[in-house]
Amino acid sequence: MNPPRETPTVVYVPRDAAALAVGADVVAGAIHAEAARRALPVQIKRTGSRGLFWLEPLVEVATPQGRIAYGPVQPEDVPDLFTAGFLSGASHPLRLGSPEALPYLQGQDRLLHARLGVIEPDRVDDYLATGGYRALEQALALEPPELVAQVQRSGLRGRGGAAFPAGIKWDTVRRAPGPTKYVVCNADEGDSGTFADRMVLEGDPFSLIEGMTIAALAVGATQGYVYLRVEYPHAYRTLTAAIELARARGYLGPDVCGSGRAFELEVRVGAGAYVCGEETALLESLEGKRGLVRAKPPLPALAGLFGRPTLVHNVLTLATVPVILAEGAEAYRDYGCGNSRGTLSLQLAGNVRRPGLVEKAFGMSLGELLYDYGGGTASGRPIRAVQVGGPLGAYLSPSHFDLPLDYETFAAAGAMLGHGGIVVFDDTVDMARMARHAFAFCADESCGKCTPCRIGSVRGREALERVLAGGPVEAELALVRELAATMRDASLCALGGMTAYPVLSALEHFPEDFTARARSGRPVQG
Amino acid sequence: MNPAENLRSEAVAVPSAAYRARLLAMLERVCANCRAEPDPVATVLEHLRRFWHPWLRQALTALDAQERAQASETARQVLERLDAG
Amino acid sequence: MRLCDDDLGTPARLGAATVRLTIDGRTVEAPEGTSLLRAAAQAGIRIPRLCASERLEPFGSCRLCLVQIEGGRGYPASCTTPVAEGMVVHTHTPRVTELRRGVMELYLSDHPLDCLTCSANGDCELQEMAALVGVRRIRYPAGGQKHAGMPVDGSNPYFAFDAEKCIVCARCVRACDEIQGSFALTVAGRGFAAAVTAGQGEGFLGSECVSCGACVQACPTAALMEKRVIEEGLPERAVVTTCAYCGVGCSFGVELKGEVPVRLVPDGRGRANEGHSCVKGRFAFGYATHPDRVRSPLVRGSIDEPWREVGWDEAIAHVATEFRRIQARYGREAIGAVASSRCTNEEVYLVQKLVRAAFGNNNIDNCARVCHSPTGYGLKRTFGESAGTQDFASVDHADVIMVIGANPTEAHPVFGARLKRRLRQGARLIVIDPRTTGLVHGPHVRAEYHLALRPGTNVALLNAMAHVIVTEGLVDESFVAQRCEADSFARWRAFIADPRHAPEAVEAETGVAAEQVRAAARRYASADNAAIYYGLGVTEHSQGATTVMAIANLAMATGNIGRPGVGVNPLRGQNNVQGACDMGAFPHELPGYRHVSDPVARAAFEAHWGVTISPEPGLRLPHMLAEAREGRFKGIYIQGEDLAQSEPDLEHVHAALEAMECVVVQDLFLNETARYAHVFLPGASFLEKDGTFTNAERRISRVRRAIPPLAGLEDWEITQRLAQAMGHSMAYSHPSEIMDEIARLTPQFSGVSYALLERLGSVQWPCNEEAPHGTPLMHRERFVRGEGSFVLTEYVPTSERPDGRRELLLTTGRVLAQYNVGTQTRRTANGVWCSADVLEIHPQDAEARGISEGDEVCIESRMGQTRLRARVSERVRPGMVFTTFHFPASKTNVLVTDGSDWATNCPEYKVVAVRVERVAGASA
Structure with a gap:
């Protein structure tokens, strides 16, 4: 084998599932083959995604001027890029310039997601070089109450949807009696149009591992579990590899960083049930049982996994912890507004021109997000509705687009931010069918424990199908309204309880889609 | 009627050899199980008095010399004390 | 008639603090941790609910019990919301x-609204709740998705599962998990498709279901319903009584239509069972009205003659004449009686009174002779009382x-379920048994130590455990010093510390690794609360009584006596075998x-009876039989x-019975013994009489x-008539009068009366002036005999050992679905679970003999031989075989030798050297 003639040029190609879906692997292969053909020394590094999905596969080249991005790159573009001299950052129709300078990224507050698309996710040294494990080092020097206090001061709230103040939960688990406690990460990201958890798992897994380790130190747990949805095979591979690496480097195991404190972490894979994203069903599933929702109390913080005090958080919440420790609680708190502090990971999806990940401090308006970042619809037609916060989030109309994105404002408007997923619809959407879909989704995903959800979802779907089939509207809609309210107020968990949001918001903001149907007699389709 | 009298009047039949052998084996088991006691003979006698019907005790006294020759030391002493009444 | 009305919805919580709150304007107090639902129910406020029951942990699924709490969000379910100080609830x-x-x-x-033709009509919680909630219309039109038309699972002989009537409250599933611990049921599927499923979908009979009935009991609708109710309709009335199977003594409501028992429902207020039941007690009562029941007394001159139906007067007169004739000819001692431990205390008391007062001798025995007589002997000598020390609830406090x-789990299923519940809560388990019983490996239950000893070596093993305790400094010195005899303890300590008792020294004899014995001994001795439960595997040995005393020694040496969670607990076999012993149905003991x-x-x-009582012990049952063959014992009255x-x-x-001149059998059926009887007196089942049973x-x-x-008479009436005919006056008009006499003459019972039992439901003896409400835990402050006595427990190996011809050791036991010799259970549908005795044999031993599963094998002991089908199983250890004795055709007891406990003559059923061979030409 000949020694390398010169230092190879580093080319970054994402390995994030979103990039892979549009051919990132094929592009990487094409670059490799083309470089070989041209006998050019090229080193391909596979990173996470920066979250600008319309530009994927987004290829970056390391140049003396910094990284230069090209995208979206198709395999057939590759010879042309070489010919144009992209290895030195030369101009090309696909050349985007410095990625950080792209307006979509420049306007963001990338605290949590700073490493996405930048580092190789399976390299501890990359993580360390970008400030990784600084937070753990600090945390090891702090007493648990002080660690909890830092999280409390940061104003961090759970990013999974319920937005419960993280510090209070930490303190509850820390104070709970008992020698055995657990930290559980909810990585069962099942909301339609959401992907931020996956991007962290695939692009920056050490941030989650570090966050869980710090959380364990704070609450007194020695064992952690990541409950990962089965639909994320790439995330599974990346995360499990990262856990092995962290263990090998002493960041996990019986003696974390030589501190004498132990923390072990295991990944458990779900079986495709949306309801297992609900924390108590998740705990049941982790215990090896059916994913059945538990009644609360007892709170998982006091009696969670195997009946022990358990800190359950979403991926984003836990991965934010190193940011808070490293940057300082006050620095984190400086972001955001009101009681919504820090940054929010918004995920733009559906009929939108520029889908992707937008990390912004709380407070930006919905319209700003949809138009300035999202660029309106992909179809070019007007936006008619957006669903914020997953399949159980409310449908909002353009009249809501000036709402600032913060927990309280949304709640006051009968909506919720949830996990930050936003799905955009243009004016061809049939909101009666969307309302039916909400019930159908609930019926498909209900664990079957509580009656309102188990039977109510089916009856709601049937009622709206009768409406869609041209049946008598008024009586059916009255029944649907009452049923939705019964489900909201009487269901055991948020799955049944929040099915009312898409249904009632569709009825409230788009009544014409229901009433007009009776006149036109438009039949149901699918 | 005096019960004791009644019992005596019934002791006429001579127990069969097989039955005598069985009772001796039973006695030997009692002796074996009482051998750790400070006074095994007294303990065994007390056990027989409390739990064995007089017919059984009488049957033991009917053991002949040959049968007694096979008995253990403790059992032999017990039999002697039974003979003495 | 179901007990849901007094069901408070969620289990009691024993929080230390009392919380005061307001519910519907009323001030209510409840222990911390109590649910709002229960607190309200206790205050008489009925909140609708369907998924809640006080015997199950709260579940929160039906969403009917929602309430509003001032200052709180939403509508929390009251079953899962605990009370809080100052809470204001509407x-x-x-x-x-x-x-x-x-x-x-x-x-x-989603319910077939066929209430009027539904088997639960009038006894349906869904119906009741619909009424309470006041639903007046169902606006969801027909044509929606429904469970209508789903197939009915009728595989269980006693109950059916009708899925279309199921409301998926999971009470059945939770009852199976939490109460019975079988984990046979689950809700499969999710959402609308969620459906109660037995096993992996095999149906109830094919699943792990043990047919305990907890699911049927828990079901609020007709989804799980007794087949007899489906066939006959709801019962009209209920009579609360006590089960006549095992020594657990479950309380049941017998629900009837006219004179026809429709179903037995476990009584939630019964303190032995707390609403639980097993397949025998709950369902296998059909024998009581079986056509085989004899309804008229029978007499014959000799056992070769056919029976002749006669009236009661003739039958009784015949027996009296015969017994008097025999006594006149052969002497007073020539007759005796066996009292039935299946009969009531009052009936047993009368039989022993008949013997002592009318026969004029002490020739009275009962079936404890063949089961727990060593318990009576051993515990009397060590503790001073011939009974177990605890109540069943004590196990809830045991740590080991x-x-x-x-x-x-097979022989005392309701207590077994309770024990397993405690194990699931984390108590440690040590099993000493040659066989791998259900407790050793079960759903969510596992023995930490299974000491699978060679049958017959109990004393060697228990001595070894005691040796470890004494030599490793694990004795509870302060307990021993305060509560036990100093001299007997000192003697015992020196005896047991001898190296010949070391685990290593007896390893070869017991077959249990010394390290296992040491570890188990340490575990037992170092527990906060360690309890011992034992059965016939202890008593039915040549050293049964010694084993009981070795157990008592262990408990005293470690201070595990006198408080909840500890103790020495014999699991009594028959429903009233404790009572039969208490009542003096022993040749050496008065009540x-x-x-x-x-x-x-x-x-x-x-003084009370106006007779003279013999001061000499009477004949034990085996000696009555032996004396019959010797020609001195000529007549016997055998009650049940x-x-x-x-x-x-x-x-x-059989030879002994044939040698007698008058054999009188009093039973429900013409049993095996009746073949040898001259008179048959038809007895009454437990459904047909008043009285009392005393459980373990x-x-x-x-x-x-x-x-x-x-047949017209309760059993006590038969005995009374016989006494009268023999010239002893008895004139009780009701069993309560017999109990009054028992109370007058027996110190442990002096406080017992039917009035007290009505008031308290049940009472544990001693019940007297010192303990007017009975004694759940014995030996609390001091032992009944004063100081606990340590008895030297020398290991004397049984003479019954394998030899060149008989290489295997046979031991016997029971299975869940059958009971004892099967007189009752064989006359029910329980045969679907077990229709024959089989011989369990280890694969190694089977292979060595060319035996395959299902092969017919010949089993030969030095007493006799019989044939059974083989079941090749690792539940038995190599060198050992196991069978049951439920079916007469098996003639299992033909094999059992004349070996018996040295102290009590309890037969050595558990150790028989046998030869096992495949029957040539026969195959599965």
């Missing part, structure tokens, strides 16, 4: 009413549970375990015991007459 607001109606409307939208020679040589005790009875099937060395038993925890419970005796 159970019936307009919104809550709306929600309940909304939820109920959903339930009803040692089960020796007992298989409670209350007072020796016949005790002049004070004798004088009391003599099938000697010709249950005794060991059956050929000898010394609990005296009422037996109440639900139907009239099929």
Whole structure:
């Protein structure tokens, strides 16, 4: 084998599932083959995604001027890029310039997601070089109450949807009696149009591992579990590899960083049930049982996994912890507004021109997000509705687009931010069918424990199908309204309880889609 | 009627050899199980008095010399004390 | 008639602090941790609910019990919300009413609204709740998705599962998990498709279901319903009584239509079972009205003649004449009786009174002779009382549970379920048993130590454990010093510390690794609360009594006596075998375990009965039989015991019975013994009489007459007539008068009366001036005998050992679905679970003999031989085989030798050297 003639040029190609879906692997292969053909020394590094999905596969080249991005790159573009001299950052129709300078990224507050698309996710040294494990080092020097206090001061709230103040939960688990406690990460990201958890798992897994380790130190747990949805095979591979690496480097195991404190972490894979994203069903599933929702109390913080005090958080919440420790609680708190502090990971999806990940401090308006970042619809037609916060989030109309994105404002408007997923619809959407879909989704995903959800979802779907089939509207809609309210107020968990949001918001903001149907007699389709 | 009298009047039949052998084996088991006691003979006698019907005790006294020759030391002493009444 | 009305919805919580709150304007107090639902129910406020039951942990699924709490968000379920100080709760607001109606409307939208033709009509919680909630219409039109038309699972012989009537409240599933611990049921699928499923979908009969009935009991609708109710309709009335199967003594409501028992429902207030049941007690009562029941007395001149139906007067007169004739010719001692431990205390008391007062001798015995007589002997000598020390509830406080020679999940299922519940809560388990019983490996239950000893070596093993305790400094010195005899302890300590008792020294004998014995001993001795439960695997040995005393020694040496969670607990076999012993159905003891040589005790009875009582011990049952063959014993009155099937060395038993001149059998059926009888007196089943049973925890419970005796007389009446005919005056008009006499003459029972039992439900003896409400835990401050006595427990190996011809050791036991010699259970549908005795044999031993699963094998002991089908199983250890004795055709007891416990003559059923061979030409 000949020694390398010169230092190879580093080319970054994402390995994030979103990039892979549009051919990132094929592009990487094409670059490799083309470089070989041209006998050019090229080193391909596979990173996470920066979250600008319309530009994927987004290829970056390391140049003396910094990284230069090209995208979206198709395999057939590759010879042309070489010919144009992209290895030195030369101009090309696909050349985007410095990625950080792209307006979509420049306007963001990338605290949590700073490493996405930048580092190789399976390299501890990359993580360390970008400030990784600084937070753990600090945390090891702090007493648990002080660690909890830092999280409390940061104003961090759970990013999974319920937005419960993280510090209070930490303190509850820390104070709970008992020698055995657990930290559980909810990585069962099942909301339609959401992907931020996956991007962290695939692009920056050490941030989650570090966050869980710090959380364990704070609450007194020695064992952690990541409950990962089965639909994320790439995330599974990346995360499990990262856990092995962290263990090998002493960041996990019986003696974390030589501190004498132990923390072990295991990944458990779900079986495709949306309801297992609900924390108590998740705990049941982790215990090896059916994913059945538990009644609360007892709170998982006091009696969670195997009946022990358990800190359950979403991926984003836990991965934010190193940011808070490293940057300082006050620095984190400086972001955001009101009681919504820090940054929010918004995920733009559906009929939108520029889908992707937008990390912004709380407070930006919905319209700003949809138009300035999202660029309106992909179809070019007007936006008619957006669903914020997953399949159980409310449908909002353009009249809501000036709402600032913060927990309280949304709640006051009968909506919720949830996990930050936003799905955009243009004016061809049939909101009666969307309302039916909400019930159908609930019926498909209900664990079957509580009656309102188990039977109510089916009856709601049937009622709206009768409406869609041209049946008598008024009586059916009255029944649907009452049923939705019964489900909201009487269901055991948020799955049944929040099915009312898409249904009632569709009825409230788009009544014409229901009433007009009776006149036109438009039949149901699918 | 005096019960004791009644019992005596019934002791006429001579127990069969097989039955005598069985009772001796039973006695030997009692002796074996009482051998750790400070006074095994007294303990065994007390056990027989409390739990064995007089017919059984009488049957033991009917053991002949040959049968007694096979008995253990403790059992032999017990039999002697039974003979003495 | 179901007990849901007094069901408070969620289990009691024993929080230390009392919380005060306001519910519907009323101030309510409840222990911390109590649910709002229960707190409200206790205050008489009825909140609608369907998924809640006080015997199950709260679940929160039905969403009917929602309430509003001032200052709180939403509408929390009151079953899962604990009370809090100062809480102000409203159970019936307009919104809550709306929600309940909304939820109920959903339930009803998926229910076949065929109430009038439904088997649960009038006994349905769904119906009741619909009424309470006030649903007036169902707006969801027909044509929606429904469970209508789903197939009915009728595989279980006693109950059916009708899925279309299921409301998926999971009460059945939770009852199976939490109460019974079988984990046979689950809700499969999710959402609307969620459906109760047995096993992996095999149906109830094919699943792990043990048919305990907990699911049927828990079901609020007709989804799980007794087939007899489906066929006959709801019962009209209920009589609370006590089960007549095992020594657990479950309380049941017998529910009837006219004189026909429709179903038995476990009584939630019964303190032995707390609403639980097993397949026998709950369902296998059909024998009581079986066509085989004999309804008229029978007499014949000789056992070769056919029976002749006669009237009661003739039958009784015939027996009296015969017995008097025999006594006149052969002497007073020539007759005797066996009292039935299946009969009531009052009936047993009368039989021993008949013997002592009318026969004029002490020739009275009962089936404890062949089961727990060593318990009576051993515990009397060490503790001073011939009974278990605890109540069943005590097990809830045990941290280490040692089960020796007992298989409670099969033989004492309701207690077994309770024990497993404690194990699931984390108690440690030590099993000493040659066989891998269900407790060793079960669903969510596992023995930490299974000491699978060679049958017959109990004493060697227990001595080794005691050796470890003594030599490793694990003795509870302060308990021993305060509570036990100093000299007997000192002697015992020196005895047991001898190296010949070391685990290493007896390893070869017991077959248990010394390190296992040491570890188990340490575990037992170092527990906060360690309890011992034992069964016939302890007593039915040549050293049965010694083993009981070795157990008592262990408990005393480690201070595990006198408080909840500890103790020495014999699991008694028959429903009233404790009572039969208490009542003096022993040749050496008067009622209350007072020796016949005790002049004070004798004088009391003599004065009351107006007779002279013999001071000499009477004949034990095996000696009655032996003396019959010797020609001295000529007549016997056998109340409800099938000697010709249950005794060991059956050929000898048959010969003995044939040698008698008057054999009187009093039983429900013409049993095996009746073949040898001259007179048959038809007895009454437990449904047909008043009286009391005493269970293994010394609990005296009422037996109440639900139907009239099929043959006209209750058993006590038969005995009374016989006494009268023999010239002894008895004139009781009701069993309560017999109990009054028992109370007058027996110190342990002096406080017992039917009035007290009505008031308390049941009471555990001793019940007297010192303990007017009975004694759940014995030996609390001091032992009954004063100081606990340590007995030297020398290991004397049994002479029954394998040899060149008989290489295997046979031991016997029971299975869940059958009971004892099967007289009752064989006359029910329980045969679907077990229709024959089989021989369990280890694969190695089977292979060596060319035996395959299902092969017919010949089993030969030095007493006799029989044939059974083989079941190749690793539940038995190599060198050992196991069978049951439920079916007469098996003739299992033909094999059992004449070996017996040295102290009590309890037969050595558990150790028989046998030769096992495949029957040539026969195959599966």
